[in-house]
Amino acid sequence: MSRSIDRKIILEDGREFYGSAFGASGDRVCEIVFNTSMAGYQEILSDLSYTDQAVVMTYPLIGNYGMAAEDYESIVPSIGALIVREYNDEPSNFRSVKTLGEVMEARGIPGISGVDTRALTRSIRDYGTRKALLTDAEMPLSKGLELLNSTELPADAVSRVSCRDPWISESPLTALNPLDSMSSAAGRPLQIAAVDCGMKRNIVRSLNRRGCNVTVLPWNTPADRIRELQPDGILLSNGPGDPTDVPETIAAVRSLIGSFPIFGICLGHQILSLAYGARTYKLKFGHRGGNHPVKNLQTGKIEITSQNHSYAIEEESIADTPLTVTHVNLLDGTIEGVACARDRAFGVQYHPESAPGPQDSAYLFDRFLEMIRR
Numbered sequence: 001m002s003r004s005i006d007r008k009i010i011l012e013d014g015r016e017f018y019g020s021a022f023g024a025s026g027d028r029v030c031e032i033v034f035n036t037s038m039a040g041y042q043e044i045l046s047d048l049s050y051t052d053q054a055v056v057m058t059y060p061l062i063g064n065y066g067m068a069a070e071d072y073e074s075i076v077p078s079i080g081a082l083i084v085r086e087y088n089d090e091p092s093n094f095r096s097v098k099t100l101g102e103v104m105e106a107r108g109i110p111g112i113s114g115v116d117t118r119a120l121t122r123s124i125r126d127y128g129t130r131k132a133l134l135t136d137a138e139m140p141l142s143k144g145l146e147l148l149n150s151t152e153l154p155a156d157a158v159s160r161v162s163c164r165d166p167w168i169s170e171s172p173l174t175a176l177n178p179l180d181s182m183s184s185a186a187g188r189p190l191q192i193a194a195v196d197c198g199m200k201r202n203i204v205r206s207l208n209r210r211g212c213n214v215t216v217l218p219w220n221t222p223a224d225r226i227r228e229l230q231p232d233g234i235l236l237s238n239g240p241g242d243p244t245d246v247p248e249t250i251a252a253v254r255s256l257i258g259s260f261p262i263f264g265i266c267l268g269h270q271i272l273s274l275a276y277g278a279r280t281y282k283l284k285f286g287h288r289g290g291n292h293p294v295k296n297l298q299t300g301k302i303e304i305t306s307q308n309h310s311y312a313i314e315e316e317s318i319a320d321t322p323l324t325v326t327h328v329n330l331l332d333g334t335i336e337g338v339a340c341a342r343d344r345a346f347g348v349q350y351h352p353e354s355a356p357g358p359q360d361s362a363y364l365f366d367r368f369l370e371m372i373r374r
Contacts (some may be wrong), residue, residue, distance in 0.1 A: 040356020066096025306357025
């Protein structure tokens with residue numbers, strides 16, 4: 001079904017891309033990025049790491065399997081916008097309860113379809129991520145550029161998407177029989193404190209499936225409060241934005257290093273590295289997709305990974321820390337994992353919970369629990 005050309009994207013360099021509206025209406029200034037995943041648009045839409053970002057989906061057909069009630073990675077999605085080549089509003093899937101457009105409209109998320117996503121993706125790869133305006137097709141270019149130039153992208157994304165109060169997710173395995181839990185220690189389930197910087201729900205589910213009870217804490221929970229919980233281990237979650245925007249979290253982690261086993265995922269990996277004294281930098285266009293090859297330097301094996309981040313660890317800065325590099329990206333050589341055996345701490349830049357994405361890296365949760373048990 002043909003759609004009217006009623007929306008457009010304006011980039012900072014003045015280039016315009018026209019298309020058709022779906023989802024919510026209204027103007028929106030976002031950082032524009034692209035994702036190469038071939039499936040999993042629901043998980044991408046509800047991944048809080050995409051807060052304030054307009055995501056270009058390189059796979060051409062989006063919306064065809066609808067939205068399933070069980071597949072959300074957050075209760076309230078905070079993605080800036082969704083840009084697709086072809087949007088399907090008549091999904092075929094027995095699990096679907098709503099269309100993608102209905103969910104986006106209800107959550108105030110604008111979308112645009114019919115865009116030349118190949119040309120747009122090449123522009124992002126050539127010139128890097130930058131601000132983009134989603135607006136009506138009639139918007140004068142000069143006015144759109146003025147709006148882009150006058151709009152500053154916010155730096156408080158983590159504080160907006162983190163939970164406000166602690167909450168607990170208990171494992172159904174431990175509830176049935178704690179002694180049979182895969183993770184039980186001294187006859188009780190393992191207790192994990194998870195610092196929520198914009199955490200995907202499948203991280204909690206992955207720990208629950210392994211018999212762990214998880215206490216989810218706000219991003220700025222002080223180190224003393226975490227100590228009071230006496231957790232068996234600490235997980236630092238993924239999340240949006242620049243890791244240097246959360247100095248409170250970095251300071252808390254620095255105080256906790258060596259006292260508890262720590263596992264950092266994506267933003268949590270960056271926070272852990274910063275707590276050790278390493279430095280981060282912004283990538284030209286980031287890593288986003290479910291097909292990124294990563295080499296495990298400890299085993300020599302290659303993992304196909306799910307990724308979503310704009311920042312990476314500066315390799316030279318690792319030399320002045322007790323960290324060792326454990327994983328590297330085979331596409332550009334960036335650091336994908338670090339560890340400190342002395343302190344029982346490690347982190348990975350990618351997503352072992354794999355929602356969406358391949359299952360190659362799920363073993364990292366098992367490694368974390370083995371570290372705790374030892």
